[in-house]
Amino acid sequence: MSDVIALDPYRPYPDCYDELVDAHGNARPQALAITRFIMQNSADELAARQAELDRTISSMGVSFTVYSDSQNIDRAWPLDVVPRTIAASDWERTSDGLKQRLQALNLFIDDLYNEQKVLKDGIVPKELVLNSKNFLAPCQGFQPAYGVWANICGTDLVRDGEGRFLVLEDNLRVPSGVSYMLENRTVMKRVFPELFAETTIGPVDEYPVRLWDMLASLSPRDDVTPRIVVLTPGIYNSAYFEHSFLAQQMGCLLVENHDLYVEDDKVFVKTLRGPEQVDVIYRRIDDTFIDPKVFRKDSALGVPGLIGAWRAGNVAIANAPGSGVADDKVIYAFVPSIIRYYLKQDPLIENVPTFLCMDEKERDHVLANLDKLVVKPANESGGYGILIGPRATEEERARCAAAIRENPRNFIAQPTLNLSTAPTLCEEGVLEPRHLDLRPFILQGEKLYCTNGGLSRVALRRGSLVVNSSQGGGSKDTWIINHGS
Amino acid sequence: MLARVAENVYWMGRYLERMDDTARLINATTHMLIDSHEDTRMSWPVLIDVLGEEAGGFVQEGSSSELGVMHYLIVAEDSNASIRHSCAQVRTNARCVREVIPRDFWEEINSLNLFVQSECKLASSRAKRYNLMAQVIRRCQAVVGVMDGTMLRDETYQLFNIGRHLERADMTTRIMDVLILQQLAPTSSPQSRRHFQWSSLLSALGATESYRRYFAQEEGETDVIDFLLTYGPFPRSVIYCMEKIEWEVRDLPNKKDVLKTTAKIRKALDSDPLNTLSTLELHGLIDTVQAGLIDLHGALVQQALHAPAA
Numbered sequence: 123m124s125d126v127i128a129l130d131p132y133r134p135y136p137d138c139y140d141e142l143v144d145a146h147g148n149a150r151p152q153a154l155a156i157t158r159f160i161m162q163n164s165a166d167e168l169a170a171r172q173a174e175l176d177r178t179i180s181s182m183g184v185s186f187t188v189y190s191d192s193q194n195i196d197r198a199w200p201l202d203v204v205p206r207t208i209a210a211s212d213w214e215r216t217s218d219g220l221k222q223r224l225q226a227l228n229l230f231i232d233d234l235y236n237e238q239k240v241l242k243d244g245i246v247p248k249e250l251v252l253n254s255k256n257f258l259a260p261c262q263g264f265q266p267a268y269g270v271w272a273n274i275c276g277t278d279l280v281r282d283g284e285g286r287f288l289v290l291e292d293n294l295r296v297p298s299g300v301s302y303m304l305e306n307r308t309v310m311k312r313v314f315p316e317l318f319a320e321t322t323i324g325p326v327d328e329y330p331v332r333l334w335d336m337l338a339s340l341s342p343r344d345d346v347t348p349r350i351v352v353l354t355p356g357i358y359n360s361a362y363f364e365h366s367f368l369a370q371q372m373g374c375l376l377v378e379n380h381d382l383y384v385e386d387d388k389v390f391v392k393t394l395r396g397p398e399q400v401d402v403i404y405r406r407i408d409d410t411f412i413d414p415k416v417f418r419k420d421s422a423l424g425v426p427g428l429i430g431a432w433r434a435g436n437v438a439i440a441n442a443p444g445s446g447v448a449d450d451k452v453i454y455a456f457v458p459s460i461i462r463y464y465l466k467q468d469p470l471i472e473n474v475p476t477f478l479c480m481d482e483k484e485r486d487h488v489l490a491n492l493d494k495l496v497v498k499p500a501n502e503s504g505g506y507g508i509l510i511g512p513r514a515t516e517e518e519r520a521r522c523a524a525a526i527r528e529n530p531r532n533f534i535a536q537p538t539l540n541l542s543t544a545p546t547l548c549e550e551g552v553l554e555p556r557h558l559d560l561r562p563f564i565l566q567g568e569k570l571y572c573t574n575g576g577l578s579r580v581a582l583r584r585g586s587l588v589v590n591s592s593q594g595g596g597s598k599d600t601w602i603i604n605h606g607s
Numbered sequence: 608m609l610a611r612v613a614e615n616v617y618w619m620g621r622y623l624e625r626m627d628d629t630a631r632l633i634n635a636t637t638h639m640l641i642d643s644h645e646d647t648r649m650s651w652p653v654l655i656d657v658l659g660e661e662a663g664g665f666v667q668e669g670s671s672s673e674l675g676v677m678h679y680l681i682v683a684e685d686s687n688a689s690i691r692h693s694c695a696q697v698r699t700n701a702r703c704v705r706e707v708i709p710r711d712f713w714e715e716i717n718s719l720n721l722f723v724q725s726e727c728k729l730a731s732s733r734a735k736r737y738n739l740m741a742q743v744i745r746r747c748q749a750v751v752g753v754m755d756g757t758m759l760r761d762e763t764y765q766l767f768n769i770g771r772h773l774e775r776a777d778m779t780t781r782i783m784d785v786l787i788l789q790q791l792a793p794t795s796s797p798q799s800r801r802h803f804q805w806s807s808l809l810s811a812l813g814a815t816e817s818y819r820r821y822f823a824q825e826e827g828e829t830d831v832i833d834f835l836l837t838y839g840p841f842p843r844s845v846i847y848c849m850e851k852i853e854w855e856v857r858d859l860p861n862k863k864d865v866l867k868t869t870a871k872i873r874k875a876l877d878s879d880p881l882n883t884l885s886t887l888e889l890h891g892l893i894d895t896v897q898a899g900l901i902d903l904h905g906a907l908v909q910q911a912l913h914a915p916a917a
Binding site: 180181182183196352357366367369370374375376377378381391392393394395396 | 608609610611612613702703705706707708710713714717718721762859860912
């Protein structure tokens with residue numbers, strides 16, 4: 123097969139790594155098949171496949187919820203017809219790096235709630251952890267199965283201008299998106315059957331089985347098939363689609379808080395046949411809402427007594443309460459040291475360069491360069507509260523500077539990155555570069571597992587770096603391709 | 608299975624069946640109209656009465672024309688009797704129980720809803736309506752077919768079938784009542800028209816050929832009424848639905864009251880030689896069956912679908 127195929131007239135941005143083509147617009151080896159397809163078929167054909175794909179998504183009912191959109195509780199999930207391709211060799215190292223990272227983070231969390239050696243040894247500043255609102259005192263002195271707290275992690279990766287993967291953030295509380303990774307693949311198989319036939323694309327569909335196995339490995343009872351439930355806040359939650367999808371694919375009960383109750387430190391689910399004991403809860407509710415007796419008294423989503431049952435060892439909760447302590451953008455800055463400290467290894471994936479506002483010198487640098495940096499609050503998720511310096515107004519920057527001075531511990535800053543791009547079908551059937559990120563999912567219970575690729579999110583507006591679907595982002599199917607030697 | 612989920616599955620079955628049967632009723636009524644002579648006038652609001660809506664409110668809106676009634680039964684989103692409303696309910700219920708139903712089943716319901724919400728926007732000409740209703744009926748059957756071919760025979764399957772058959776028994780008697788009420792109404796057709804009206808009823812229930820075979824085989828006095836109420840082998844007869852419900856509840860922990868009610872309905876159907884009933888008595892019998900079905904629904908949601916106390 124010919125090895126040089128130019129994706130004409132597509133031109134990548136000069137300073138960014140493009141996932142499918144090199145600087146000259148020639149297909150990378152892992153992107154040969156899709157590039158050939160695009161070049162051999164007309165723009166009309168690509169548009170026709172996109173239309174077919176959109177129809178498939180609506181009949182499959184793949185949707186997501188936007189809170190501000192009260193009229194329409196679910197919207198069709200946005201998926202671009204052009205897949206993103208990553209070479210298997212490149213992925214292997216990345217996937218090892220992700221496992222390494224989660225392993226170290228779990229050792230760190232377990233240490234924080236027990237001996238706190240890492241604080242005593244001065245690797246991570248004590249006050250940073252002990253004053254964090256995510257450090258939950260009721261979890262101290264406990265050790266979950268295998269010492270693992272964050273059983274499911276969604277780590278956001280980006281590529282820099284050279285094409286190196288960097289970690290943008292770790293999501294250790296209730297990371298979502300894996301159902302869309304799986305559904306994207308199902309849709310693409312229906313729309314591009316010929317490409318799947320001629321390329322070796324790493325499968326993703328084993329995830330629900332891996333998730334079930336991991337959850338089952340946490341069960342306190344080893345003499346029975348564990349009763350596993352997925353705990354959702356309900357149909358109005360933005361990730362409800364995913365909750366019901368995962369319960370369906372694992373064959374587990376999907377429960378809301380009032381379907382459960384605690385008696386004698388054991389958790390029961392109310393079924394038609396009467397109460398049944400629950401062994402493992404995959405909770406999709408934030409830490410502080412899960413038990414009104416221990417955390418937020420006003421929580422209408424929690425189950426009273428759940429933490430007692432967990433501490434008594436009668437039920438496993440994934441992720442374990444308190445694991446959010448490591449899901450903090452300031453702690454993030456220390457993860458490379460955490461890896462070296464616990465594993466005696468160098469990190470396989472680097473962080474994005476990060477300035478800590480709690481450090482006086484770094485803070486001064488941040489305040490002097492607000493127009494060049496991205497500033498992030500430590501504990502927000504979903505892209506909220508972020509200042510993108512170069513795009514912000516003078517007034518927004520001044521407000522941000524004041525917030526930093528008032529509470530420096532709560533902020534980090536990073537240089538604006540030239541996120542990698544991939545050809546994306548835009549208006550009028552034209553392919554243009556659009557920035558994207560990647561969220562793989564890593565599981566840790568008895569064993570470690572990382573998904574084959576992950577969910578690629580795409581900023582659909584030209585030049586935009588905002589990839590969140592709730593803020594108008596789209597997605598791409600991610601193909602890990604073994605293109606041979 | 609969770610009690611909360613159980614009730615959703617049951618309603619999903621009811622609404623799916625209601626759509627299907629409403630589409631059948633609409634086509635049968637239209638068919639009857641095409642066959643009828645000019646001296647026969649339909650009292651359209653009877654259809655709304657029959658579907659349990661408060662016809663009063665509707666009539667006040669000033670529309671008792673064919674188009675107005677069809678709008679109400681097919682298109683109106685705020686009408687509990689419309690196909691669009693029932694379909695949206697099926698989809699909402701399915702969304703709430705997606706974790707217990709197979710993927711193909713969910714996709715079929717989704718496609719059905721996309722189709723109904725986009726196609727049922729106008730209650731236009733009779734010809735278009737006929738095709739549309741025929742498609743609604745087929746697509747509902749496709750949903751049932753996909754379920755039947757893929758679904759685990761567990762409580763979800765049982766409750767879905769209980770919902771469908773309770774609704775079906777209800778709709779069969781309501782559809783019968785349309786014709787009976789037509790005969791009681793002042794604008795009714797002469798007695799001689801009785802025959803073709805009953806044949807519309809059979810066609811509404813997809814029963815024409817089955818009835819002919821039944822009629823040709825059975826000895827003695829038999830008629831459409833016997834067939835639709837008491838002939839066990841016909842899947843839309845009231846007795847078939849009762850048998851199906853009795854079978855599907857067999858594993859439920861609190862089934863006693865349900866079985867008591869089905870027995871009561873069977874008894875009502877057993878008590879008289881049906882073919883000798885006058886129109887008025889027949890209307891009375893259908894009322895009794897319908898009251899029984901309301902009790903049956905009550906027994907289900909208040910007892911059978913409740914989680915036993917811890």
